[in-house]
Amino acid sequence: SPAPTYYTNYPATGGATATLVQGTSYPVTVTFDASSIGSIFIDYNQNGIYEASEWVQTGTTGAAHSATITVPITALTGLTGMRVRSRGAGNINGSGDACLAMGGGETENYLITIAALVPCAGQPDPVTITGPTAVCPGINFTLTASGASIGSGITYQWEMFDGINWVAAGSTTPTYTVTGGITTPTDYRFVTTCSNGGGQDVTGTYSIGVNSPTQCYCNPTYVTGGTGDIVTNVVLGTLSNNSTALSNPPLHYTDYTSQQPATIAIPDMEQGLSYPLTLNFGADGTQYHGVWIDFDQSGTFDASEFFTGTPNPAGGSGTATVNILVPITALPGNTRMRIRGGDDAAVTAVQACGASSSNYGEAEDYLVNITPTVACTGTPAVAAATGPANACDGVPFNLVATGATTGAGISYDWQYFDGTNWVSTGGTTASYSTTISAPTDFRFVTTCANGGGQDISNTVSIGINPPTQCYCIPVTTSTTYYINNFSTTGGFANINNANSGLSAGGYGNFTATQIVETMPTGVFNFAGNFGTGTFGVKVWADWNQDGDFSDADEQLFATTGYVSSFNGSVTVPVTALSGTTRLRVGANWLNGTGPAHACESFQYGEYEDYGILIGAAPSCLPPATLYANNTTMTTVDVSWDVVAAASGYEWAVDQTSAATPTGTVTQTTSNTPPTVTGLNAGSTYYLHVRADCGSGNFSPWMVLAFNTQIANDFCSGAIAVPVTGTINGNNAMATDDALPAVTCGSTATTTGTYHGMWYTATAASSGSMTVATCGAPFDTYIRVYTGTCGAFTGCAGFNDDGCGSASTITFAATANTTYYILVGTYGSGSSPNNGAFTLTVTGVPLSIKMDHISATNAGSRNRVDWKTVSEDNGDYFEVERSANGVDFGRIGTVAAKGAASAYSYWDNSPVSGNNYYRLKLMSPSGTYSYSDVVIAKVNNTNGFSVEVFPNPVSDLLHVSVSGAVSANATVALTDVTGKVISMMNVKDNAAVFNMNGMAAGLYLVRFTDGERTTSVKVNKQ
Structure with a gap:
């Protein structure tokens, strides 16, 4: 296993050394922990430099390499340095890299002995030849002579028999690679000669036969394969093989002929007939395929023996059917069939061997049985x-x-x-x-x-x-990137597709249930967001209902860069056909302007289709706009635009979002009815209005949602919070108000408060009081006022970002005094910061005075440090922790020392991510308060994540993998089409790509280890 520094010097003892003889060749094997490129350097001239002439490449891929080292006859004798270097496959490790600093791999140094070549004498030792007994025509093979004598004066010669004489075959070393192979059976022998006396050893004849063509099929190859780029099921007559469980095994090629017919049937195919072959594929978005059958049993797959089916590509988890016509001239008997599938690019007729047009995909071989046809007679059967x-x-x-x-x-x-x-x-x-x-x-x-x-x-x-039943169905394949929410407003009825999640195949058809109703020249708004990430978005509508989205006015919206949410407005053309028209939304994670067109298939993203029901303009039009003004906790003033043709209106206020109201419907001739009363504070209501044009002719209902004020929206409704105590709040429905006249805070924050909520706290005795919103998931601030509501006299304190973007204040409180606390936030209008929070009010025990508190991460542990300026005997500290900054629990207790002191507490089991800490300061009497909240972050140690940095990057890009990964984990740097630029193994959960000199733009880093695959976008500057 590699040393911690990945550089090791081994002494010249035991199995860590060897003796090599001048002028002699030696086989060498090297094994690695993953697919690697390997090099060996031997300093034959002992000048302390590993030169290019002293280098051997052991291999460029795979975890086991074999090579041959030939010691020059001029090599200096004695102890000599040897260096072995490994690096992940796909990287540089060549003749000039003996001292190159690498981002991965290992270096091992050895000392070997070079011995002088001893002159030969007498008869050479007998030799044994090893090699294949039969080979395929034209394929290189190797013969090896073992046991040959070595020494000065020894010469070797391989010979072959030409049918009449033994002739020199060209090789004069014990290992002979027959380049270009043979096409007929051939005999070989090996001759060893000692020139010091002329002794000679001649081996026996070694005969090599030639395999039949059907034993000599070529192998298909893929660089990467891919877990979703696979053939999952093959059905042809009686042949049925589901290989889903195998995923995409190493080499990305499986020869199933050895399993036929024992576990997989060999189907019969009669000369002159056509047969359907059904192929199923993995989850990737393209899935091209190609099929060959060697009908002439020539051992090759000819272009005339190539078939493709439909559809091609089949799309993620798709199915293709290939119709195979067996030529009447096909040779009878078992015949090989090759299938390539899961490819990201079209497979051509000449790609049965080696690489295809794609780095991703899989190949499978099977046998079929060609049977002779029988001559027909008479009248054919009824078909x-x-x-x-x-x-x-x-x-x-x-x-x-x-x-x-x-x-x-x-x-x-x-x-x-x-x-x-x-x-x-x-x-x-x-x-x-x-x-x-x-x-x-x-x-x-x-x-x-x-x-x-x-x-x-x-x-x-x-x-x-009809064209409206013939829309294209685009395919996307990612299970991570999708549209999660889409809705409309402003229609007579609206779309509200919330939390839709991922649709199968990256396409969701919601046209039957999610419809916005409108009319020519009508206007409706749309909005949406995603499950995760940022996307480019386009929106289309098929106004002329011709089954496509390609007309000039049918692209309604396009982003100009990546967004996390989107919204827009649509005006229905006056020429739009009535009836249900299709609305399509497309989101592409790898294109900031959205899909190239409404039918584009790609890997990362999703499409969703909706309905637009376009009716003729009603004879009785609804009010153009509804209004809900002067909202209080229990009342609201409603109104609407006048409709010229209306003789009156019907309206209702209820808590039903559907167009037709469920509450009491009131008839009126005015567009400004009396104030609505009896509402509940902090609630959502809906105003429903339709125009009455007489004789039972009503317009469609229009609906407007509004919220009543919360109870503590103003200081007059302030809610009391006990000291020491907490209260939960949610300012989503709080209004934007003017601040009290008393200045409390910086100039920039005195002009108004957004979504403010009021509380009070009364001090029972004089001392310190702390008010905090620590852990709030949005940007809060706190103002504390003295005086009474409507007549404030001063500012006890202001804080904005005391604990992250949330707030905390400690101020000197006076006994029996009530303080007004305003909790607000920054931002209003279309993008306010609001949500749930917890307000904590505490009084600090008089004996313990805090100086400071901090939290620090130390690998898998966190340390909390604090210091006091005063304390008494009997005081103590409870250390509390929270994972969300709101819900705290005790994790330890520390006794106070009775005087100003410094303390540390180790948290040995923190959670991954942010850990929030605070101290509960306790006195012997049981009174307590809380310290400030501090945060320490633990990087993900148990979970799994892939991070890249820096991003954007100009040269070296570092990849960091958190969590356990399998030994075959790799990372690949690709362009946005998926083309692999560089690939390497993940070693010690890290890898480094050198992007210096690459073109600026968007790239992907793709991690896979056989269990997980994830991609991260990288911007190259």
Whole structure:
């Protein structure tokens, strides 16, 4: 295992040294803890420098390397330095890198002995040849001669038999790699000669045969593979193999032929017939595929033996059907079939071997059995033709004929009716994929050439779906990035799709239940946000209901950069068709301007579809705007815009958000009815109004939501808080008020208070009093006033950011005095800071006076330090901790020392993330108060996270992984298309990418360890 510093010097003892002889070759093996690039340097000239001529590359990938070291005949004898270096695969570790500072890997130094070559004498030692017994044509292979004598004067020669004589094969070392392989069986031998006397050893003949072509198929490869870029299920006749549980095994290629027919059936496929192959894929968003069958059993997959199906790509967790026509000339017997799937780019006919167009994907091999066809006779059997009742214009669909006769001499022809005659479509297989643009009739004709018998099937009539049933369905595949909330306002009825979560395949169709109702020239507003992260967004509407979103006026909204939420307004064109029109919202995590178009499929993001019900402008229009003014805790003044054609109105106030009210409906001829009374404080209500145009002709209902004031919105309703005590509040419904005339706080904060709430606290005795909102999840401030409501006389204290963005004040309180406490926040209008908080009021025990308190992280532990300026015997401290800054619990007790002192307390089991600490200062009498709240953060030690820094980055990008990761964990730097730029193993939960010289823009760091995959966006400056 690696030393802590990743650099180790081993002494020249035991198994840590070796003796090598001048002019001799030696095999060397190196093993690593993960896929690596390895190098060995030996200082043959003993000049203290590892030079390029003294380097051997052991391998560039994999966890086990094998190489050969040949000691130069000129190497100096004696102790010699040897250096072995490893680094994650995909990085640099070459001839000039013996001393290069690396961001990962390990270096080991050894001392070996170089011995002088001893002259040979007499007969050389007998030699044994090892190597393959049979090889594939044209493939390199290696022969090895073992036990050969070494020494000066020794020469080696490999020889091969050309059918008449033994001739030199070219290699003069004990290891011989036959470059280019052989195409016919060949005999070899190895000759060792000692020039000091002429002794010679000649081995026996070593014969190598040639494998049949079907034993010599090439291997497909993928750089990365990917856990979601896989083939999960294959069905072809009797063959059915679900490999979901295997995910994407190492090498990203599985040869299932060894399991056939024991556990996987070998399907029969008759010459001249067509068969459907069904492929299922993983969760990634593209899923391209390609299929080959070696019909001529040549050991190669020819371009003419290549098939693809539909759809291609199949999309995340999609299914594709491939129709395979077996040539009448296909050789009978077991034949290999290769499938590539899960690819991020289209697979071409020439990519059966090696790499495809994508770094991601998987390959699987199977056997099929080609059976001979039988010649047809007489009239073919009756075939039944089937197809869908309707199809979308230009969208492929399948026609299928079942029960058709097969055999030599049988031909098929799908025909369509052009209005006058039946015309051949060109489809000559039992399954035929086609498209239509108008309703069309089809039939299937089977003909036997041996006698001319013919069967004509039933007619299949295919209708055309309306365009509004033919919208494209884009696919996204991430399970992390999605739209979570979308709503509208201003319609006669509105969309309210809250907490929708992730939709399967990254596409949610809510058109049946989530509809905004409006009319031509009507206006409605929309707003939305996401589950996590920032996105680019576009919104479209199909105003002309032609089944697409490509017309000039159909893109309604687009962001210009990444946003965490979005909103906009839509005016319905006067030309918009009536009825239900589709509204589409698209969000792309990797494009600040949203999807490129309404049908774009990608990995990170989501689409959602909604309905817009466009009615003719009603003869009785509703009021354009509703109003709720002068709201108090129990009353509100409501009104609305006048409708010229109205003879009166109906209105109601209730707590129902639906358009039709459930409360008492009142009729009036005025648009300003009397003040509404009897409401509850701090509650949400809805004003419903519709116009009455006479003779039972009413407008649609319009609805306006409003909130009543909370009880302590003004100082007259201030709520008393005991000293020492707490109270929970929520200022979401508090109004924006003017501050009292008494200055209390900085100039910048004296002009007004946003969402202010009032409390009182009365001091029972003189001493210190502390008021705090520590832990509030928004930016608070506190003002404490003296005097009475409406007649304040002074300011006892003001604080803004005493504990984070929340507030805490300690001030000198006077016995039997009531203090007015105003808790406010910064920000108003469309983006106020508000929410739930806890107000704490405490009186400090007179004996203990705090100097300061702090909290510090020390790895997996936190330390709380504090110092007092005074204390008495019997006093003590209770150390309290909270994970949210609101709910505290005791974790320890520390006795006071009776005089001003410094203290420390170690928290050995903090939570991951922020830990909030405070002291409960206790006196012997039981009185107590609290110290300020301090925070220490523990980095995620038990959970899992991936962080990159700095971000933005100009040169070195550091990757830090928190939590346990498996040994095969890797990180890859890619561009936004997923193209891998650099990849390395994660070592000690860290990795470093050098981005110096890369183009500015957006990149991704993708982590995977077989259990988890996550991506982080990086901005390159």
